[in-house]
Amino acid sequence: MSRSHISPIERHRRLDVDFRTPGGFGRLTSVNHSIVGLRFIYTGLFFFLVGGLLAMLIRAQLATAESAFLGHAAYNQIFTMHGTVMMFLFAIPVLEGLALYLLPKMLGGRDLAFPALSAFGYWCYFFGGMILLAALLLGLAPDSGWFMYTPLSGSTYTPGINSDVWLIGVTFVEVSALAAGVEITVTVLRIRTAGMSLDRMPLFAWYILVTAMMIVVGFPPLILGSILLELERAFDWPFFEVARGGDSLLWQHLFWLFGHPEVYIIFLPAAGIVSTLIPVFARHPMIGYGWIVASIVATGFISFGLWVHHMFTVGIPHLALVFFSAASMLVAIPTGIQFFAWIATLMAGRPYVRLPMLYLFGFLVVFVMGGLTGVMLALVPFNWQVHDTHFVVAHMHYVLVGGMVFPLLAGLTYWLPVASGRMPSERLGVVAFWLIFIGFNLTFFMMHLTGLKGMPRRVYTYDSGLGWETLNLLSSVGGFIMSIGVALVLLDLFLHFRIGQRAPRNPWGAGTLEWTLPKPPPSYNFGSLPRVESREPLHDTPDLPRALAAGEGLLAIPRPDGRETLAVEVVSGRPAHIVKLPAPNWMPFLGAVFTGVFFLSFLLKLYPLAAVGALLALGVFLRWAWSHGRRQDPEPLRAGEGIKLLPQAAVPAAPGWWGLLFTLVADGTVLAALLFGYLFLWTVAPNWPPPAFIELQPLIPLLGALALLVGLLAARGALAANRRAAAGMRGIWLLVLLLAGLLAAGALLAIPLGAPPPQTHAYFAVTAVLAGYGAFHCLLGVVMAGFVLLRCRAGFVSALRQLDLRVLQLWWDYTSGAGLLILAAIMLLPWVLAP
């Protein structure tokens, strides 16, 4: 390692100037991952309290038979919001926050791949959460259950604004989840330190990587379902109304296509915490690293094959039920492998018990019980017996609280010293743990029994004399004991930041990089970036903290336009290029504000204002994109150790390209879910075939297909011309792309415009959405082509700096493929399936 020529204090001063967040209103401009991550965690914990208060109201109501504490209307809002808040506003965001905060520190980076995207995601989450919270306070909260089943949530049975609040508020929050999904995926794959190959990556990063990819694929079906239901409620397009060719089961499919992977999206990061803590407290490297990686990937896939097990009672053919029942049993195997690896590591090591380990003990006991009742529920006959009873409520809480809350508390107490520089209290923490553990089991074990005795879910009261009273009272007492435990955790946290004992540099004896940082960590994390040669670099080189502060790593000398971190080759971890990170700026906040204007105006049915919000948001995003790149070809930069690397502006596969790639994966999942819905309605919905088919002149779809193909070629032509430095030809190709995009959009829009109104039948409604999806992508592609044309003229693009064109090409590859698929579906499906 080469020694730098500036002192550690000078290095700190220079880096901190670049990375720190301004004070006052400037805090709104923060893009620093530590600050954004902590904001996610704090806001998530706030919503945990909100969800907990709602749970206490539920338990107060159900403590006795025939209780008059809450009416049915209030109870419906409360249990719906309890589930919604806990799932969408607490569980996912808090785990995202933990990942955003920790990943760069564990992977040896100074920030994430797209820090501004995370900041934008946070504000979307914050504003979306506020919409839901405001509705709760105004008594307008959703009241159809957290899964919003149709037709109950439709406009006939829920005519007020309640369902719209859920559909729009949750979709707004999901924008944030998708942003975090893309952010985390690209960060783990590309933004690591030198030498951190995939096989040396901390297991936590593997878990978070798979989780992020699951978010990218898992959330779009629900976003699509929400859009369709909102279209039905707002504009009377029938997707779920049976009389006009819709099917309420389509909602269930779209919801659970998201909903079941969601369970694993919550569980996997928590399991990542377990896999991080166990080797530390067992004082032994994790046994079966490769097997655990394989288990994580397998879980990620199999969890997408389970969704119908939430629908075993809706009348699906037995063979299909067996597919899903088999997959439901299958998913226990990779989870079991992880459990055996954890047990083996504990047996091989010399475990010692501290507060985080105690929470892991709680996790092991509670989650195993939840897993066992899960296997029971995977069996179709048993499932039929306990469907919609409190047995399912008990199972779900054993899985979610056992699988997420206990590991989260373990993780929070374990990593608290990183964030605060202080140790958690063992005394208060132990009391809190036992209160939570005992209270939880008292609350939810009883629900297995009330469920087996036939007590249904979602009822606001019950008659006396059914044998449910004592068990319910015990459940409620348990709930309040658990709440006292949670209050003690909060008290502990409060005291911790004020009078907690100072933490040593590596209090638990861990081997991962986050423990090399000063406590609390500086805004830029690492003074210089380490080169790692094993999975536990701190165990290899205990002197690493001093060496990094002294500049004995990479990127040790901050350049004047600083904010740099390394991007590496995906698998080998070899340094690939230097990433220039953004300065604090207003774009993420403004982008989220205008996106919020769009969502809120739509909610209030102020559609012109919604259009203005969308246009303003687009303007902010374009301005944001304009601020990237440079007008001169860069020289390779010194990175230390004699290595010279190009900045990302001159690299074809820069993080921005990868970001779009995974965004398009999410986008493609929306289209796949839409095509699934189309096929589902054709084959399963009762009122099909439709009264008439769309009769098209073949010229329109042919013209559309031709324009899409020309678009595909033009984007590639522009890139090829740019490589030859033929600026004139590049401009011509871009103009051709503009025209082809407009023509393709026009042809796609002509299909629903020439058909009967979408309100007539689900067939016309789905066709309109399919065509609208294609046209929207073409029009966005046109805007992008125009944008790149201007960027070319402004000097941001050259034969070396081709990122803009690569991004444009990727977009048009997708748009052309998707457009052709849509045209094929619209034209060919009636031909194949019509009687």
Place this chain on the structure above:
Amino acid sequence: MSAAAFLRPRALLGLIAGYLIWASCFVSLYTLQSVGCALALDLPAGPFGLNATTLVLVIIWLLHLAGLALLIHRTHRSHPENEHASFMRRVSLILHFSALAATLWVGFPVLFLPPCA
């Protein structure tokens, strides 16, 4: 597959290829079962008294199993030259074998159950 192939970004696709085949099999079986039932193709009309839907499902299932077997064969005969490539190969093999078992497990009921009952 060469050692270098395990180090390219596409190696990530190689890692999940087995489960992509599993997913394809799962989606195809579920979709074609629904379409077959919608088109009333569950009457005995094929060879051995099999109905057309079952026949299609069995063929789809076998094709996916064959694809997985081929993938395992190709991965197994590769010779990684460094520890990173060796890790990718080992994890890929675990995943491909488990995907094969998962495809067998999820798909075998097509042999025994009527598709539309």
